[in-house]
Amino acid sequence: MLRTPRRLPVVLTGLAVALSVTAACTPAPAPAPVASPGVEPSGDVELWHFFTENEAKTVDAIIADFEAKYPKVHVKIKGGEDDTKVVQAIGAGTGPDVAISYSTDIVGKFCATGGWIDLTPYIERDKVNLDAMPPVVRSYTEFRGKRCAMPFLADAYGFYYNKKLLSDAGFTAPPKTLDELTDMAKKLTVRKPDGTIQRAGFLPLWGFYENSPAHFGPMVGAKWLNGDGTSAVGSDPAWQTLLKWQKDLVDWYGYAQLDKFRATLGDEWSADNAFQKGQVAMAVDGEWRMSQAFLRGQAPTLDFGVAPLPVSDASRYGAGYITGNVIGVSRTAKNPEAAWALVKYLTMDTQAQVKLSNGIRNVPTVTSALTSPDLTADPEFKTFLDIFANPQSGTTPPSAVGPAYQETFQTFLDSYQSGKKTDLAAGLSDVDKQVNQLIKLAG
Amino acid sequence: MSSITLTGDRVRPVLRRGSRHRSWRSRLVVLSFMAPALIGLAVFLGYPLAAAVYFSFTRFSLLNPPEFVGLDNWKYLFSDPLVGQAAYNTLWLTVVMVPARMLAALLTAMLLNAMKRARGLYRVLFYLPALAPPVTSTIAFVLLLKPQTGPVDAFLRTLGIDGPRWFNDPAWAKPALVLLALWGVGDLMIIFVAALLDVPVEQHEAAALDGANAFQRFRYVTLPAINPVIVFAAITGVIGTLQYFTQAAVAASVASNQVTGGGGVSGTFGYPENSMLTYPMWLYTEGFRYNLFGYANVMAVVLFVVSMTVTVVLLKRFRTFIGGDR
Numbered sequence: 001m002l003r004t005p006r007r008l009p010v011v012l013t014g015l016a017v018a019l020s021v022t023a024a025c026t027p028a029p030a031p032a033p034v035a036s037p038g039v040e041p042s043g044d045v046e047l048w049h050f051f052t053e054n055e056a057k058t059v060d061a062i063i064a065d066f067e068a069k070y071p072k073v074h075v076k077i078k079g080g081e082d083d084t085k086v087v088q089a090i091g092a093g094t095g096p097d098v099a100i101s102y103s104t105d106i107v108g109k110f111c112a113t114g115g116w117i118d119l120t121p122y123i124e125r126d127k128v129n130l131d132a133m134p135p136v137v138r139s140y141t142e143f144r145g146k147r148c149a150m151p152f153l154a155d156a157y158g159f160y161y162n163k164k165l166l167s168d169a170g171f172t173a174p175p176k177t178l179d180e181l182t183d184m185a186k187k188l189t190v191r192k193p194d195g196t197i198q199r200a201g202f203l204p205l206w207g208f209y210e211n212s213p214a215h216f217g218p219m220v221g222a223k224w225l226n227g228d229g230t231s232a233v234g235s236d237p238a239w240q241t242l243l244k245w246q247k248d249l250v251d252w253y254g255y256a257q258l259d260k261f262r263a264t265l266g267d268e269w270s271a272d273n274a275f276q277k278g279q280v281a282m283a284v285d286g287e288w289r290m291s292q293a294f295l296r297g298q299a300p301t302l303d304f305g306v307a308p309l310p311v312s313d314a315s316r317y318g319a320g321y322i323t324g325n326v327i328g329v330s331r332t333a334k335n336p337e338a339a340w341a342l343v344k345y346l347t348m349d350t351q352a353q354v355k356l357s358n359g360i361r362n363v364p365t366v367t368s369a370l371t372s373p374d375l376t377a378d379p380e381f382k383t384f385l386d387i388f389a390n391p392q393s394g395t396t397p398p399s400a401v402g403p404a405y406q407e408t409f410q411t412f413l414d415s416y417q418s419g420k421k422t423d424l425a426a427g428l429s430d431v432d433k434q435v436n437q438l439i440k441l442a443g
Numbered sequence: 444m445s446s447i448t449l450t451g452d453r454v455r456p457v458l459r460r461g462s463r464h465r466s467w468r469s470r471l472v473v474l475s476f477m478a479p480a481l482i483g484l485a486v487f488l489g490y491p492l493a494a495a496v497y498f499s500f501t502r503f504s505l506l507n508p509p510e511f512v513g514l515d516n517w518k519y520l521f522s523d524p525l526v527g528q529a530a531y532n533t534l535w536l537t538v539v540m541v542p543a544r545m546l547a548a549l550l551t552a553m554l555l556n557a558m559k560r561a562r563g564l565y566r567v568l569f570y571l572p573a574l575a576p577p578v579t580s581t582i583a584f585v586l587l588l589k590p591q592t593g594p595v596d597a598f599l600r601t602l603g604i605d606g607p608r609w610f611n612d613p614a615w616a617k618p619a620l621v622l623l624a625l626w627g628v629g630d631l632m633i634i635f636v637a638a639l640l641d642v643p644v645e646q647h648e649a650a651a652l653d654g655a656n657a658f659q660r661f662r663y664v665t666l667p668a669i670n671p672v673i674v675f676a677a678i679t680g681v682i683g684t685l686q687y688f689t690q691a692a693v694a695a696s697v698a699s700n701q702v703t704g705g706g707g708v709s710g711t712f713g714y715p716e717n718s719m720l721t722y723p724m725w726l727y728t729e730g731f732r733y734n735l736f737g738y739a740n741v742m743a744v745v746l747f748v749v750s751m752t753v754t755v756v757l758l759k760r761f762r763t764f765i766g767g768d769r
Contacts, residue, residue, distance in 0.1 A: 084731055091505040109734045113506040207699060207714065259715075263611035264591035267702050403710075404733040411525065414716050434524050441519055441735055443502050443510070 032336045034121045041341035042072035044334075048081040048089075049100035051360075054293075056080075058359030062352055066345050073338045086330075090115045095330035097339035100152050104140040104323050107398035111143035112443075116328030118146045122340045128348060132366045134388065136322045136395050143398040144229075150347040153362035154324035155286045156384040156393070157215045159310060163303040165199075165281040174282070174307040176317050178219060178245050181282070181310040185249060188281040197253065197261040202282045204249045205258050206413045209268045209275075210285050213413060214406050215321045216242060218394035220312045224405060225397050231435035233409055234428040241312050243416065243424060250417050259418075271298040278302075284309065287384035291361040306383045308390070319392035320384075324365065363388045400442040405435045492747065498740040505736055516738040526742070528717050529725035532617065536687055536721065540621045541680035545673065548628045552635035566636065573629030581693040582702065584623045585610050589698075610698035613718035620719065623690060631676055638672040639665065674761040678754055685750050688727070691719045722746060 051059055056079040063075045078096070083106050089095040099116075101107075110116035123130065130138055133151060141149040161174045169188050175181040181202060188201030205211060217224070222238040225231060233239050250258060265279060266272020274280040276299035289295050295302065308318045327346060329339040345352055353369035356362075358376045363384060369375060370385055377385060387393055399405055412431050415421040474481075499516055501509030520526060555566055572580060588595050588609040599606040609619040642665050650660045666673075695714040696702050712728060713720030726746070730739030 087505050109504065109506070113504045115504075115506040209700065259611070260590065260608065262700070263589070263608045263698075265700055267697075267700050269702070401733045401735065407728075407732075408524075411717065418716065420716075437519065437522060438733065438735070441502075441515060441738060442733075443512075 032333075034125055035337050037125055039337065040072060041070055041335075041338040043338050044074050044076060045098060045338045045342055046076045046078070046096040046334075047098045047100070047342065048078045048086055048096040050080065050082055050102050051100075052080050055360050058356060061359065062346065062356055063342075065352065065355070066342060069345065070338075070341060073341065075342060087115065090330050090332055093332050095332040097333040097335055098327065098329055098342055100325055100327045101149075102325060103403075104326055104396065104398060105402040107141060107149050107326055108143045108400045109402060110328055111146045111148040111398065112400050114148075114331055116148040117331050117333070117336065118148055119150065119329065119340065119343070120147050122344075123147065126344065128344065132348065132368060134322075134365075134367070134393075135391070136393055137324065137365050140323065140395045140398060141326055143400075149326040149328045150343055151365040152325035152327045152346060153353075153356055153360060154322055154365050154388060155288060156363050156388040157210065157284060157286045157309070157321035157323075158384055158387050159282065159307045160275060160285050160289065161282045161305050161307065162275070162278060163305050165278065174305060175310045176307075177314055178310050178312050182245070182249055182252075185282065186252065189253070195257065197257055199278070200253070200258070200261060200280050202249070203258065203262065203274070203280050204246050204253075205262055206246070206410060206417055208262055209273075209283065212406070213239075213242075213409055214323075214396045215284050216246075216309075217396075218311075218316075218319045218321050218392070219309050221316055221319075221392065221394065225399065229399065229439055231405055231432040231439075233435075234425075234430075234432035238312075239428060240424060243413070245312070247417060255418050269294070273298065275304075276302055287363060287381060288361060290380055304380075306380045308383070308387050316392050318386065318390040319394065320387035320390070322388060322393045322395045324362070399439065401435075401438045404438050408434050408438070495740045495743050495747070498737055499744050501737045503736040503740070504734055509737070512737065516735075516741045519738055520741055520745070523738075525713075525717060525720065525725055526722075529720045529722045532718065532720055533685060533687060533722040535617055536620065537681055537684040539617070540624050540687075541677065541684055543621055544624050544628050544631055544680060545676050547625050548631035548676070549635050551628065551632045552639055555632075555636060556639050566633070570629035570633055572627045573633075575627070577689045578693050580627060581623060581690045582697050584626060585694050585697040588619060588622075610694050610719075611715055613716045616694075616698075616715060616718040620691060620694065623694070631680075634672055634676065635669070638669040642668040670761065674757070677761070678757050681753050681757065682750055685746060685753070686723050687721045688723045691721050692724060695719045 047063070049056070049059055059079070060077065063077060067073060067075060081096075081099070083101050083103070086095060086099045086101070087106075087109075095115075101110075111118075122128075130147075137151045137154060141147065141151050159174055165188055166172075166174070166184070169184070171184055171187075175184050185201035185204070188199070189197065190199040192198050203209075203211070206213065213222075217239075220238040220242040222242060223232045223236045226235075265274040266277065273294070275283045275285070276295055290306070291297070295304065309320050311317050311319065327343055329336055329343060333339045346356070347353070348366060350366060350368040350372055351374070353364035353366050354372045354374045357364040357369065358374075361381075364370055364372075364375065367389075370389060396403075396406060409431050412421065412427045416424065416427055421427050498509055500511060500513060502512045502515075503509040551569055555562055555569065558565060575583070587593050590596050590606065590608045590611060596606045607615045609615050646664045646668070647660055650664050655663065692712060696711045699711045699714040701711050712724050722742070723746070726739050726742040729735045729742065
């Protein structure tokens, strides 16, 4: 009877040792030595990306250009690979040499864990000028001083408006301030005799299509995180300005009415998109919405205009939200030199950036590409290029907990806009506490 | 015959050695036959389970070796603002959806067995929704119930009823998920159909001769006969609902009008207002979205303990009910 308890600690210790030894990841290998300047890259490189269909074909074309420039390098491409697969593969020691991620949310994880290597030694060796990218782009591709990612292409978020509906209501230009937006939203709204909404001038609910605090934050220049990585939403008064404005507009419509109206609208990505169908007159959205895959293909007759986001302070006008795809070299890369050559080509070569932008219809991230005559830029796209280049534009900073700080905030906002929670200051302070707990847990 | 002169004390050890030898051989034979299953259990259940417990005490990112952090992850379980809501939603679904599905499946099976004509056709018709992949059937169901534009809402309007917002209303979202589960009840119904067909007809006849009415025949003949199937349905239903994920995730995505969002379906988890956020969805979010795999393992261990406890309780409860080892 006494034998089992006596053996239990031994068994448990053995089990713990076995588990720690066989834990489902491989320890980070020592970084490969950086070659001397001028060494020509060669060998095979495996690239994983998430693109499919036409966008994947554009990537294939750019890779062909790369192989023509570096004939000793052969690139093996795997499309349709998401972040989860990349993380698992790197953890298992079988990751690709180079991976492109959809979201900047992964940068904190890859930098903090070393899943993607620090590119600084390569950047310094090759004297790559990072100032060729706007500061906001540089900020979302590094974490805690470690540059483990480079920007692949960027997305800029601005303001879409239905020219005909605005014109019919007597407006000749889109709103530049939040007050103007409120005024125009009210005048452009049409209600049925029973009071339900037939058309919303602007649908302000958080969670509707691209309405998120991340995309609206630059309207007021709001700050997400402090320098030490802790949450700043409770201490930055700009958030209160934005949230009070949004809540006032929601209350004017009536939350129940807005929520009911939202439930009747079509899918954001389909031809039934409410802005494309004229059910919503103005909306916040990204430059990619204009592409043939969405607005121009699904609603070719829609007469729309684009502009920077309306702002709380007119001096900030011109700004928008910036984010983008990111690319990095895995720590399991078998050929880091050729991998870096590929990353450098895709992110810093002007012609490659122009060709990628023209094909995928996202914003190029190097300034030389932004001003290149080869860049296809109609007046609408040019607006987004200007938003991208505006120094007041903002982004969501990388964090060790990915998008947790944004989604924790969003959870509170859902309760606040519906009226279930009314104390804004206390709510924001609570968000700070929750986010800081998460960040502490992540280490 | 020297063996005759041996005392009992001397004979017994000889016999014991032989018996022990045979016993070991017999055990080895049994073990060798069971080895494939035992190895499978050890590799695919024992190791992951032990690993989950171990990882729950670590900071773990899938990319680096786990780092021991003591009880930090377990402490966070008590301050996590959404784990309570997620657990409540899952519990609600378990308490309502499992009995509702069992009842609907049993009633449908009884009706089908009682039919005289076209029984086969109706069995197929009722079973068909269960054949649809969960993602497809959920998308279709949410669009059927879509306010204003969905056919269900249009039908209700013809009756003068202003229908609820179903998946868009926090108060109706979980009941709508139950309706979705009832729509696809064919998988369980077909098992009940088979079980009901196995109930001995002579027992029903004997009970009828003794004066038992229809309800009494169901209560004292049918129910005991199909009890093992009820136990099976209850246990698999509870375990399945504790792991409920796909339908709630897809329903939230479709109802929030972001069915094909490039950011991934997990961005809309819980819509509306976390009313459809289930425990496994929150576990997934904490692990794969927020990179907190140590904490996600805490949640996984808790889920396992709850599932195991519920299963044991159900087995004991039903064993008592069926009166023995049936």
